[in-house]
Amino acid sequence: MSEHADPTTDSALAGSAAAEVAGLSQLSSAALADRYSNSLLGVFGTPQRVLVRGSGCHVWDADGNQYLDLLGGIAVNTLGHGHPLLASVISSQLATLGHVSNFFTSPSQIALAEKLLEISAAPAGSKVFFANSGTEANEAALKLTRRNAGTADAPRTKVIALEHAFHGRTLGALSLTYKEKYRAPFAPLPENVQWIEAGNIEALRAAVDETVSAVFIEPIQGEAGVRLLSAEYLAAARQITREAGALLVFDEVQTGMGRTGSFFASAPVIPDVMTLAKGLGGGFPIGAMIVFGEENTKWLAPGDHGTTFGGNPVACAAGLAVIHTIEAQNLLAHVRATGQWLREQLAGIEDICAVRGAGLLTAFELVSANAPKLVAAALDAGFIVNATDEQTIRLAPPLVITTEQLGTLIAALPQLISAAS
Template structure:
């Protein structure tokens, strides 16, 4: 049962989350602990957010120092953290200009506006988008308009007009939807919410070629699959493909609310101008401090190297489970963003996993998603498999 004090406060909230009946109190490394002191191995990382795990002392101290200095100013004034965080982010994305937001949804919203503004400035008359089936880009009006799930869109229609949905990894289908009004194609190189669906090399290269030939912008949503999770700093880089606009969030702040969209110099030249876009809290000193320090720790601790060293072991153990259990259809994904697809509903699996001290999350198509902190070790993978198999013994 949830702590009575916390449960009492729930009546004041708008109930839009299907919460598990545990109240988490603190975390350390790969583990979180509830108000009764029970330990949970976290293979969800707050939806792929806490890449450095919990209670990272270096990050904590840096944030505390910044809180004592200043954590909010108007965007009418400069502060050094914003420019330094932008330079660090451009270095790893390969982009040239950054706008900081508060979330991934806002980042995608800004990317869509940037694409429309690019077309408007150049007077092309283009305004339509091609997005992918089973995609997820957020819950604001623009972001949900390009999200490829009817259940997310239908309650809020009519949405942003001019959006067409293509079949993921079907280049011919994308080509059939391109017309003289298409201004941008948006996709996740590795779909998360949609079921851990990895793009093919041919598809990513094909989208880039279409965009180059038709004067269309390519937008890569790296909110979940970025920041080293797939073995490249960003998933699109693993395909050798450079988008025109990239969106990031989640792990770039390790839990501090921050996102960003970044673009090439060419796009920036024709895109958003003064007064076109803004965010009161976007790029605030605390958020930018988090981005700077997280990127610094990633480099100093060789996090990307560690992901590439440890992810084959996760793949191996998940493949062994797939061979062993008749209820598992296949393993999906790449690096430390993987999933197991089941032939039974996964809701009960998820529920019992939580009861057994393991946090995982569901995805579309009866998939259990594994997006752990990037600092995990083999012993954590073994512990996860043991806990999950204990659950499956009663269900498969």
């Protein structure tokens, strides 16, 4: 038998698989939602819509309705939907070499690692570990920092995280996540995590001593409603951890890859470890942990950690395509200008009492309207937005969105807010 099946057979199989999906796409959203509930575990609740197609900053549901995507798959779809270069790069790489396991490497894996070290201004000796998601990247970071364990006479067993932090849902990452309702059902979790007030330098200074192995910080707390930490706080965290011998970890899963108008929201502060995911692959799953400085790469040796799919050639090719597109199209400047325009427009709406953010990661608080009700009203009107709590709306659209597209939301918001009051 030949290595590959007959091309005619391959074509028929591909056609059969495509026809199965196409057939489902002809059903109504209600019919598809019913089939979803009968076949998928309900950890996400009932889907708001069944989406079948996307192009640029818009998506369409199974009933043909169009939506302006102002959430970007939760800060994932960096270049929007169906970006031709990203689709071409992924298809080409998959046709060339798709998966090889981590017994081997590939040119795209090496090239992406080198590119991440370049854009993060990593010092000599820094290294990259690839995973598949943000929570996996944070798991790797937590394992690494646990190796900074001190000595038998002076053990380092404590990890410091911030109030309202979100670092993921797997058990290790969950142990760092602040919200009690996420953690309590799965106790006991990895222990000895202490949460301190975010942004309070003196609280950080008081908490970090010789018993602390690491401090985990999101430069902007996205799930908490886009809460920014000051450059002064991040710089102080670097100084305090270095003096105490603790490792500093910046979780840039949501804020990295140009989301804030810089490749990394924490720049120019260099941590010991940085975690990335979401926007890195532009919609293709990939996570990364950058370990800064040769002295920190010693914490994980061969066999200490691993992943089957992490760093596969296709995901790394996607990451490279995203970075090169950001650079070639000068998207960082576009993100800064567009985000600033958006926040200025939001601040002028009477029923909005607070606006905050950086680049195209923005939140606004409502005076009296209910945020989840506003999400529903906006969806009915053709806008995808997200509520982080009862009062706050988060926006994280594709980095290619225009002020003209954002202007349609601004024009619609007063009536949407009224409907949600």
